[in-house]
Amino acid sequence: MNIGQLSSRELCNQLRSTGLRWILGPFIVHLRSRVPDFFQHLQMFYHENEILEPPWDDIADFHASLHPSFGLRRYWRPKVSFRLDGNSFFTPFPLSHAPPMFEWGMNMAVASRSNHYLLLHAAVLEKGGCALVLPGTPGSGKSTLSAALSLRGFRLLSDEFGLYCPQKKVFMANARPVGLKNESIDVIRAFDPRAVLSEEYPHTRKGTVSFLRVPVGSVQQIDFGVVPRWIVFPTFEQQSATYLEKIPAGEGFLRLAANAFNYETLGQSGFGGIAEMVRDSQMMQLRFGRLDEAVAELQNLTSVTP
Numbered sequence: 599m600n601i602g603q604l605s606s607r608e609l610c611n612q613l614r615s616t617g618l619r620w621i622l623g624p625f626i627v628h629l630r631s632r633v634p635d636f637f638q639h640l641q642m643f644y645h646e647n648e649i650l651e652p653p654w655d656d657i658a659d660f661h662a663s664l665h666p667s668f669g670l671r672r673y674w675r676p677k678v679s680f681r682l683d684g685n686s687f688f689t690p691f692p693l694s695h696a697p698p699m700f701e702w703g704m705n706m707a708v709a710s711r712s713n714h715y716l717l718l719h720a721a722v723l724e725k726g727g728c729a730l731v732l733p734g735t736p737g738s739g740k741s742t743l744s745a746a747l748s749l750r751g752f753r754l755l756s757d758e759f760g761l762y763c764p765q766k767k768v769f770m771a772n773a774r775p776v777g778l779k780n781e782s783i784d785v786i787r788a789f790d791p792r793a794v795l796s797e798e799y800p801h802t803r804k805g806t807v808s809f810l811r812v813p814v815g816s817v818q819q820i821d822f823g824v825v826p827r828w829i830v831f832p833t834f835e836q837q838s839a840t841y842l843e844k845i846p847a848g849e850g851f852l853r854l855a856a857n858a859f860n861y862e863t864l865g866q867s868g869f870g871g872i873a874e875m876v877r878d879s880q881m882m883q884l885r886f887g888r889l890d891e892a893v894a895e896l897q898n899l900t901s902v903t904p
Contacts, residue, residue: 602645609637619650619658623772623820624715624761625708626650628658631696633666633678639697642796643775643809646817660707664696682707691802698799698807701777705758708772709859715770716871717859718760722769723752725900728827729769731760731879733857739834739886742782745810746893749790752900754816755824764864764871768823773816775809783808789889826875828899829854830882838887842895850881 601609601620612618617630618640631637661683667676667690677690680703687706691699709717720733721744730752734740741757748754754773755761761770775796778786783806786793794811830842831853845853854872855861861868882899886892 599649601640601647601649613637621648624770625659628661631664633664633696636664636696643811646814664700666693695799695802698802708759713860713863716762716764716864716868719857720760721757722755722760723747724755724824725752729824730900731826731829732832733854734832739832741776741778742785742889743832743892745776745778745786746789746889748812749793750893753819754812762871764867766823767874768825770823771820773812773820775811778808778810780805785889786810826879829879830884832884835885835887838885840886840888840891840895842882842884845881845883847876847881851876
């Protein structure tokens, strides 16, 4: 059964009582929430994710909860807190910002509990059975590009983290809503009017944010990992001409390692994983000022049969 097959009442009751367990790529999430209306976020963005039904063995990768304010705080500027295994890692958000708190809380959970993978700060998409990896720092255009490509037929494996398995030598799928910020929201709306976006959440620590629902196929194929083929470092520069160029393997190695959260923690395994990616992939740099031109360049790049 998928989350979308539960009625609103069933979903809300399960979140409030025993909690909801569902499969999210290579992870199992266990979530409890008493936040009013938060179940709507799950219905909209996780409707295709498979539920694990009772009885459970109480094993999950992430035991998380969303706690609303108690006491008088319920009525005066109500807040919401995200907890992982009972521990709070963020200052509370306004109650109406429960969805971004959950999504950022899950980012933190993946980043802190996934050292069996090489974690890249990168979007990963699949085309023709191979992975296009877009490593990038905030402001590089990574999320906007991955959102646009997912709307043009690419399968989205991940927007925030590239989960590379050194043993299987593939990127694991972990498709979740794509977080868009500020001007990127209207850019994606203009790029494809069919894009399904959440409401906008203003005045967050990242400005105004909204979430894009990923195509159904990206969730339905979540069990399939992909070998890397193209590694492209995007850089958005307003008014810039768009051009894609090769970079030396050595430069690519250093830049890729710098985008890995746990490269030093993994030691030899981390070094070997980066080396394998560089050996098996085309290393490119993309500078762009127009989204449609950048998408066209990447479509052309990935249209070549491996």
